[in-house]
Amino acid sequence: MTGAGGEPVRVRLWDPLLRVYHWLLAFFVIAAWLLGQFGPLNMTLHFWCGYIVGGLLVFRLVWGLGGPRPARFTHFVTGPRKVIAYGRGIFRREPSHWPGHNPLGALSVIAMLLVLVAQVVTGLISDPDDFINVGPLAGQVSRATSTAAVGWHNLGTWLILILVLLHVGMILYYRFWKREDLVRPMITGWKMVRRED
Amino acid sequence: MRLILAAAILLTPVAALAQDDAQRDALKARQGYMTAVATNMGPLAAMAKGDLDYDEALATFHARNLAALGNYEVEMHFLPGTAQGEVEGSHALPAAWQNLDDVRAKHNDFTAAAAAAPEGVKGGREQVAAVVQSLGGTCKACHDQYRAK
Numbered sequence: 001m002t003g004a005g006g007e008p009v010r011v012r013l014w015d016p017l018l019r020v021y022h023w024l025l026a027f028f029v030i031a032a033w034l035l036g037q038f039g040p041l042n043m044t045l046h047f048w049c050g051y052i053v054g055g056l057l058v059f060r061l062v063w064g065l066g067g068p069r070p071a072r073f074t075h076f077v078t079g080p081r082k083v084i085a086y087g088r089g090i091f092r093r094e095p096s097h098w099p100g101h102n103p104l105g106a107l108s109v110i111a112m113l114l115v116l117v118a119q120v121v122t123g124l125i126s127d128p129d130d131f132i133n134v135g136p137l138a139g140q141v142s143r144a145t146s147t148a149a150v151g152w153h154n155l156g157t158w159l160i161l162i163l164v165l166l167h168v169g170m171i172l173y174y175r176f177w178k179r180e181d182l183v184r185p186m187i188t189g190w191k192m193v194r195r196e197d
Numbered sequence: 198m199r200l201i202l203a204a205a206i207l208l209t210p211v212a213a214l215a216q217d218d219a220q221r222d223a224l225k226a227r228q229g230y231m232t233a234v235a236t237n238m239g240p241l242a243a244m245a246k247g248d249l250d251y252d253e254a255l256a257t258f259h260a261r262n263l264a265a266l267g268n269y270e271v272e273m274h275f276l277p278g279t280a281q282g283e284v285e286g287s288h289a290l291p292a293a294w295q296n297l298d299d300v301r302a303k304h305n306d307f308t309a310a311a312a313a314a315p316e317g318v319k320g321g322r323e324q325v326a327a328v329v330q331s332l333g334g335t336c337k338a339c340h341d342q343y344r345a346k
Contacts, residue, residue, distance in 0.1 A: 042330060128337065130340060132334065134242075
């Protein structure tokens with residue numbers, strides 16, 4: 001993926017499984033969120049969405065360790081210096097042409113993954129005292145923990161909302177301020193990227 | 198006059214203490230009521246899940262207790278000053294007192310579901326499951342809005 005003279009080149013950045021994973025995750029997180037807030041009192045569908053999200057997160061973990069390069073954690077998890085260096089150019093009105101998750105966006109990716117893992121775990125061990133929507137693993141932890149998990153799960157709801165709005169907001173910012181379409185690469189896989197160091 | 202004043206000053210803390218007692222008692226009664234409901238729901242939920250073998254006599258026993266509890270006017274224990282933050286150990290949100298009519302309506306839903314329980318649980322595991330669903334839904338409807346998470 002070498003571009004002559006630092007010119008961006010068109011590469012197949014995101015592999016098919018990662019793209020499918022991304023859109024499934026988006027769909028089931030939104031579905032679980034809406035069902036949790038506005039769904040029926042019987043939360044069976046919300047539970048199923050949660051199990052699917054859990055499965056998708058397991059895939060992402062495996063893919064982050066042994067998947068194609070742009071999907072790997074080692075490829076996008078960086079230290080504060082790189083984040084700051086990247087952040088300096090955030091207001092510049094030009095595409096990043098970043099070959100993957102940029103250092104700043106990586107923080108958001110990690111935050112979303114961690115919050116979603118926590119959300120799945122707290123959901124599994126929640127006992128909301130209604131006898132019908134008890135997490136399947138609530139019996140494996142103490143009563144105090146399964147009660148507290150309901151509170152953590154509720155807190156997670158708002159963290160997820162904030163992170164998702166931030167994610168969508170930044171996509172729009174890149175699209176309209178930096179004139180870089182980040183959605184299409186997540187659909188087709190193809191992205192204009194600068195030469196990788 | 199001086200005597201009355203002295204008595205009033207002396208008795209003020211006592212009156213305040215008595216007030217606290219009333220609120221603590223209301224909280225205890227309220228939470229005791231919830232525990233009583235939960236204790237009778239437990240075996241039915243276990244039967245619905247299959248953790249406990251279906252037993253019509255046992256299911257009817259708990260369902261009848263729930264029907265009795267459904268008829269109890271628990272609203273009397275929603276004393277002002279017993280919300281979360283007002284009395285230690287309370288998890289009831291202040292919103293409950295701003296919408297007491299709604300709390301009452303939601304408890305009426307529980308009353309209706311519980312009244313149908315003794316007949317409803319007859320027949321087998323699936324019947325119990327349906328009863329637990331309808332009862333549990335009324336728990337959740339109120340907890341979602343009026344119990345601290």
